[in-house]
Amino acid sequence: MGDRVASVRFGHYAVPLAHPVSDAKVATGRQRPLSQIDVLTCEITTDDGLEGLGFSYTTRAGCRAQFAHAKEVGEILLGRDPSDIGRLYDGLLWAGASVGRSGVATQALAAVDVALWDLKAKRAGLPLAKLLGSYRDSVRTYNTSGGYLQAPVEEVKERARQSLSEGIGGIKIKVGQPDTREDLRRLTAVREHLGDDVPLMVDANQQWDRATALRFGRAVEELGLVWIEEPLDAYDAEGHAQLAAALGTPIATGEMLSSVPDLVRLIDLRAVGFLQPDVPRVGGITPYLKVAALADHAQLQVALHFVMEIHVHLAAAYPRESWVEHIEWLSPLFEERLEIEGGRMRVPDRPGLGLSLAAAAGAWRLDQVEFGAVAGRESDPGEFGAVAGREPDPGEFGEVAGRRSDRGEFGEVAGGRSGRVEFRADAG
Ligand SMILES: [Mg+2]
DSSP, X not given: OOOOEEEEEEEEEEEEEEEEEOOHHHHTTXXXXXXXXXXXXXXEEETTSXXXXXXXXXXXXXXXXXXXXXXXXXXXGTTSOTTOHHHHXXXXXXXXXXXXXXXXXXXXXXXXXXXXXXXXHHHHTSBHHHHHOOSOSEEEEXXXXXXXXXXXXXXXXXXXXXXXXXXXXXXXXXXXXXXXXHHHHHHHHHHHHHOTTSOEEEEOTTOOOHHHHHHHHHHTGGGOOSOEEOOSOTTOHHHHHHHHHHOSSOEEEOTTOOSHHHHHHHHHTTOOSEEOOOHHHHTSHHHHHHHHHHHHHTTOEEEXXXXXXXXXXXXXXXXXXXXXXXXXXXXXXXXXXXXXXXXXXXXXXXXXXXXXXXXXGGGGEEEEEEEEOOTTSOOOBTOOOOOTTSOOOOOOOSOOTTSOOOTTXXXXXXXXXXXXXXXXXXXX
8 A cells, every 4th residue: 555645734824025026017007016925835745754835826816715716635645655646636637527627616625736746755865846747957937027017117227237247148028018128128128238148038918919010020020039928918919919929029928827728729720839837727737737848849948937946846847948037935935045156057966856835934924734643743633723923814805984894894884884895096
């Protein structure tokens, strides 16, 4: 009989960013600046004493729902063989089939799936990339975090230089502002500053219509961009295919899509030169591998979105040389750091993902639940962990004079109930 799952622990962490950032979705008033990343962790232990660590994430809303779903279905892992990843994923999927095979439901499963792959690689004594079958020991990496829209162009130029001096191999800047001429001014200034040899990308975060994207794409053909990212709505596969056919600069998209069929549609329509899957968003490594096989068959490169801690392994195991996005936002959550040199990120040589939660991470934990026995201490199935140093978040928005506000209430109540959800006009 094989090894068995002895315990499963889920955690919800809110990791603050050093500085809030704004992309085109903020510039068009659709979102607030991003100030934290919410992370759903999954820690699995086995009877043989092995441990697996996986995680999923959200920007802005959604992680509480991921945590709730994981808490609801996670107990079925107990006593099962953790090497049977396909069977376990299938069981988790069908346990929540009523809420679908994409979005929050499968993103909750992603944390489990990544933990199971991490555990399997540790059992083999191999880095995850080698368990999957590596093609290389390092991957090309580019920086995104220095190119957001709230930063003046002089700061973007300075941070780009800094990134390159630290060994990063390419620079991406945000575009997609309501005034496209401002985008062009910033982009041209950055290209002139960096010279023609530095790989440069732009990301419009879905905020153009088809005509604007085509005009912008034609205007920047001579700048030699590696790709134009998310020029259109994430679900406009036909529009991306039209752009890809019309422009010499490759199109990149896919980070927002949360199911295998959604990503396969981009492949089938020849809508991209660079496909941008995101393992947590698409439901884990298991569904990602289906997408990756089809993307390779279609001769595409991949440029995996965010969570470099997972994606460095998957880019190394993808047949074509591709890109990993360097965003350091989750680094404080982990003890280990990725090594970067000569434009490339080294695949860690530690077993599994090569990650462990930082001792300081507990300060950002909002919730925790654990199933199963853990040797050496009492288990508290279903109990939420205490958060040191802060009061539990009551889920309350806005103060209501003269009484306690109801949980889950939005806006001020003046002579009646408000049903509106208000967002501040703080677009950067
Ligand atoms: Mg992007």
